[in-house]
Amino acid sequence: MAERxxxxxxxxxxxxxxxxxxxxxxxxxLFEPTVFALTEFRxxxxxxATIEQVLRALKVFLLFCDMYxxxxxxxMLDGRLLELGELDALVQLCRLPMPxxxxxxxxSPNVAGPAxxxxxxxxxxxxxxxxxVAGDTAGVRIRYxxxxxxxxxxxxxxxxxxxxxxxxxxxxxxxxxxSGLTARVPDDKxxxxxxxxxxxxxxxxERLWQIVDVNSPENPWExxxxxxxxxxxxxxxxxxxxxxxxLLGVKVRDMNFRANEVFxxxxxxxxxxxxxxxxxxxxADRLLAISADLAQRTRHYIFExxxxxxxxxxxxxxxxxxxxxxxxxxxxxxxxxxxxxxxxDLLGLFPHLFRHTNNYNFSKVADExxxxxxxEKKARSHIMGWSETSGTAETYTRREIERKAREAxxxxxxxxxxxxxxxx
Numbered sequence: 001m002a003e004r005x006x007x008x009x010x011x012x013x014x015x016x017x018x019x020x021x022x023x024x025x026x027x028x029x030l031f032e033p034t035v036f037a038l039t040e041f042r043x044x045x046x047x048x049a050t051i052e053q054v055l056r057a058l059k060v061f062l063l064f065c066d067m068y069x070x071x072x073x074x075x076m077l078d079g080r081l082l083e084l085g086e087l088d089a090l091v092q093l094c095r096l097p098m099p100x101x102x103x104x105x106x107x108s109p110n111v112a113g114p115a116x117x118x119x120x121x122x123x124x125x126x127x128x129x130x131x132x133v134a135g136d137t138a139g140v141r142i143r144y145x146x147x148x149x150x151x152x153x154x155x156x157x158x159x160x161x162x163x164x165x166x167x168x169x170x171x172x173x174x175x176x177x178x179s180g181l182t183a184r185v186p187d188d189k190x191x192x193x194x195x196x197x198x199x200x201x202x203x204x205x206e207r208l209w210q211i212v213d214v215n216s217p218e219n220p221w222e223x224x225x226x227x228x229x230x231x232x233x234x235x236x237x238x239x240x241x242x243x244x245x246x247l248l249g250v251k252v253r254d255m256n257f258r259a260n261e262v263f264x265x266x267x268x269x270x271x272x273x274x275x276x277x278x279x280x281x282x283x284a285d286r287l288l289a290i291s292a293d294l295a296q297r298t299r300h301y302i303f304e305x306x307x308x309x310x311x312x313x314x315x316x317x318x319x320x321x322x323x324x325x326x327x328x329x330x331x332x333x334x335x336x337x338x339x340x341x342x343x344x345d346l347l348g349l350f351p352h353l354f355r356h357t358n359n360y361n362f363s364k365v366a367d368e369x370x371x372x373x374x375x376e377k378k379a380r381s382h383i384m385g386w387s388e389t390s391g392t393a394e395t396y397t398r399r400e401i402e403r404k405a406r407e408a409x410x411x412x413x414x415x416x417x418x419x420x421x422x423x424x
Contacts, residue, residue, distance in 0.1 A: 019055055079173060095132045
């Protein structure tokens, strides 16, 4: 399976990272996706990770155009964009993992005629049980493709004279395509909440602590450094609720052991970060308190484990890989891949799950303290790095609300019936 397009992430001397969508055969960045990323995202100071996500969505669109031999530039000059059947085929492609998309394009590189999606073809595809990406991932792809197609159409319209015969038709086609893609964005919000895994309950948390203990025979990691570091990482995730990029971006100088505090900073395009895919804070800078125990464990890691690697002295990042280089996002993910492979009973741990667990535990503490709901919301927003008015804090209270609702429902049911063991 030959890759046609790929996203490359060069790092400039200033530390700036600017992902580009590149033609693999020529090694040259594609002009229109690059200009689109520059004008619509980089000019608005969007993070390089966001731009990379945009370009991966545009890669899906370009593969779709290759698959159906669609020359969008030629079509726009004729006042056309995409047909309705092509919109359906594009949306179906957006639901597939990238390797499956590339495989489909390689299997049918010379599809002739417009895309047609019939009910029979849809049923046949559904019966094959082809794996699909999450609905929100497909939705993100469709939204960025919609924006790109609209941007292309606007550029073409601006290049045409007011009397050009294709101008009005292209404006009409733009509205039809953008509204058609909008209508086809998957709406998974609010569905499958009952089965959605949002946090570790008390039993799962206790089981996790037993496994990650440095001296536990069940600990899946090899080497003293890996065991100490990985247990500390889990404690940081569980105790502080930080994101992956925030944890990997912490530097030793961000630690204040006198006050037992850590500064979570945004350092976009840090020239001192050697990682191509720079981990970074997604939310606001903030100062977080750390417990005496967590501070002691972190201090021990710095002076007893981290300092053993000469390469670790060349940078300030707190968590390092075996060898001393800053721990990468891929390396962090591999830690949990190993853990899940050795302990499938944990049912798939991943870093963001700890953020939900932190919020779940925070809700319990807030209840125990009788914290005012508004104070709780603001405190939660500060810890997570959200704006007080963002409303994001409300999405993390769902599990606690469900627990309270369950208790109330059981109380009502118990009052409604007479116990079976009562004599009649």
